[in-house]
Amino acid sequence: xxxxxxxxxxxxxxxxxxxxxxxxxxxxxxxxxxxxxxxxxxxxxxxxxxxxxxxxxxxxxxxxxxxxx
Numbered sequence: 001x002x003x004x005x006x007x008x009x010x011x012x013x014x015x016x017x018x019x020x021x022x023x024x025x026x027x028x029x030x031x032x033x034x035x036x037x038x039x040x041x042x043x044x045x046x047x048x049x050x051x052x053x054x055x056x057x058x059x060x061x062x063x064x065x066x067x068x069x
Contacts, residue, residue, distance in 0.1 A: 038046070
């Protein structure tokens with residue numbers, strides 16, 4: 001015996017199928033682009049940001065430990 005949810009899902013099936021097709025097409029286009037090589041300046045920036053984040057995490061942990069004691 002079909003439930004209310006089954007009939008609701010069947011009534012929305014064309015819309016869902018259309019959205020899934022659009023999503024799959026977008027994904028195919030994105031995957032066809034491939035990866036872009038990073039310039040040396042951008043690599044330096046990324047590493048600098050990584051060190052900054054790690055440093056800030058260490059400072060926060062130290063401050064939390066100092067506050068708790």
